[in-house]
Amino acid sequence: MIQIFSNSLGDDEAAAVKRVLESKWLGRGKECENFEKELSTYFNTPETLLFNCCTSAIYALLKAYGIGPGHEVIISTVNFVAVASAVLEVGAKPVFADVDPDYFNILPSEIERLKTKKTRALFILHYGGHPAPFNEIKAAAEKDVLIFEDSANSVASKYKGVHCGALGDGGAFSFDAMKILVMGDGGALIVKDPAVRAKAKALRYLGYGEGTTSGSEASKTGKLRWWEYDLECLSGRFISNDIQASMGRIQLQKLPGFIARRKQIWDFYQKNLKNIPGLGLPPEPLPDTASSYYLYWVKAPGRRNELAAFLKEKGIYTTFRYFPLHLVKFYGDKSHLKNAEGMNENTLNIPVHQNLSDGDTQLIVDAIRQFFNT
Numbered sequence: 001m002i003q004i005f006s007n008s009l010g011d012d013e014a015a016a017v018k019r020v021l022e023s024k025w026l027g028r029g030k031e032c033e034n035f036e037k038e039l040s041t042y043f044n045t046p047e048t049l050l051f052n053c054c055t056s057a058i059y060a061l062l063k064a065y066g067i068g069p070g071h072e073v074i075i076s077t078v079n080f081v082a083v084a085s086a087v088l089e090v091g092a093k094p095v096f097a098d099v100d101p102d103y104f105n106i107l108p109s110e111i112e113r114l115k116t117k118k119t120r121a122l123f124i125l126h127y128g129g130h131p132a133p134f135n136e137i138k139a140a141a142e143k144d145v146l147i148f149e150d151s152a153n154s155v156a157s158k159y160k161g162v163h164c165g166a167l168g169d170g171g172a173f174s175f176d177a178m179k180i181l182v183m184g185d186g187g188a189l190i191v192k193d194p195a196v197r198a199k200a201k202a203l204r205y206l207g208y209g210e211g212t213t214s215g216s217e218a219s220k221t222g223k224l225r226w227w228e229y230d231l232e233c234l235s236g237r238f239i240s241n242d243i244q245a246s247m248g249r250i251q252l253q254k255l256p257g258f259i260a261r262r263k264q265i266w267d268f269y270q271k272n273l274k275n276i277p278g279l280g281l282p283p284e285p286l287p288d289t290a291s292s293y294y295l296y297w298v299k300a301p302g303r304r305n306e307l308a309a310f311l312k313e314k315g316i317y318t319t320f321r322y323f324p325l326h327l328v329k330f331y332g333d334k335s336h337l338k339n340a341e342g343m344n345e346n347t348l349n350i351p352v353h354q355n356l357s358d359g360d361t362q363l364i365v366d367a368i369r370q371f372f373n374t
């Protein structure tokens with residue numbers, strides 16, 4: 001079966017992990033700190049916080065900015081459950097917005113329609129890695145509305161020269177097994193406001209404040225009773241560790257190569273799947289933006305499910321991202337969002353990862369052409 005997602009962890013990452021195992025320090029240490037510095041250089045941000053996953057980074061972001069009861073957060077309905085669940089768990093209300101029918105990114109006109117006096121923040125996704133129209137989004141938001149980015153699809157994406165995830169007030173990234181940069185599980189958080197960033201750091205690690213060090217570090221300072229500490233707030237434990245960070249560091253070096261191969265495959269599909277009656281192709285990234293090519297998507301109105309089953313029969317696994325959040329029954333939302341609902345019926349993601357061979361991509365094109373008899 002040709003898989004929809006894949007990762008490129010291999011000998012280099014295994015050697016890095018071996019070095020960490022031999023060092024006997026497995027927790028959060030130098031590897032995490034170095035990876036954070038390298039990510040900050042890559043994203044061109046003053047500081048990047050490494051987390052155990054993107055979901056916990058999203059929770060920390062909302063809590064650090066004090067999002068809570070009485071607040072509304074406008075969310076692109078095309079996103080993963082992490083964002084909506086986090087908004088509800090902090091006691092705020094998610095307000096689901098419709099998307100552009102081609103890019104599947106939040107529509108600025110939806111922000112205009114949905115904003116109220118209670119709107120405290122927006123949460124946008126850069127669908128499939130194509131940057132959302134940030135300037136239009138910012139113009140549609142009120143001045144004091146915070147803009148957060150779910151950058152799980154857009155680790156290498158840029159909007160007008162600025163990294164996605166660093167455009168607004170906060171951005172969260174995922175390095176889980178199905179993403180482009182993979183460290184097993186992992187996430188990162190960018191927080192623009194330094195004071196809020198300090199809160200996010202405390203929330204990341206049990207509520208320990210900025211000055212808290214490990215017992216062994218404190219013992220070196222001449223301090224008696226070096227095992228005592230205080231807390232700044234209540235929280236769980238969402239740090240990463242040196243085993244995973246050592247893999248992340250290698251993956252970051254390889255990231256440009258992954259993106260280049262993904263773009264090659266994207267271009268191959270755009271060229272070889274065009275002009276098939278009944279099949280719609282995705283748009284190119286907006287001008288002055290760079291995509292991460294995380295997802296490739298086709299539209300097969302009226303035949304999407306049939307196409308997915310046909311490709312599965314041929315050994316090609318496909319999927320659909322993302323089941324619109326306003327349709328998740330648990331959230332009990334009553335909105336009708338036409339474009340997202342259309343997407344949910346017509347759209348299919350086909351494999352675009354860097355491990356596909358030219359033979360694989362040809363096989364995928366041939367199978368789709370066979371399905372449409374062209």
Ligand SMILES: Cc1ncc(COP(=O)(O)O)c(C=O)c1O
Nearest residue numbers: 053054055080082152174175176
């Ligand atoms: C858009 C999006 N946001 C957030 C997440 C959560 O990421 P993580 O698995 O690192 O918690 C995912 C994971 O699939 C995702 O696709």
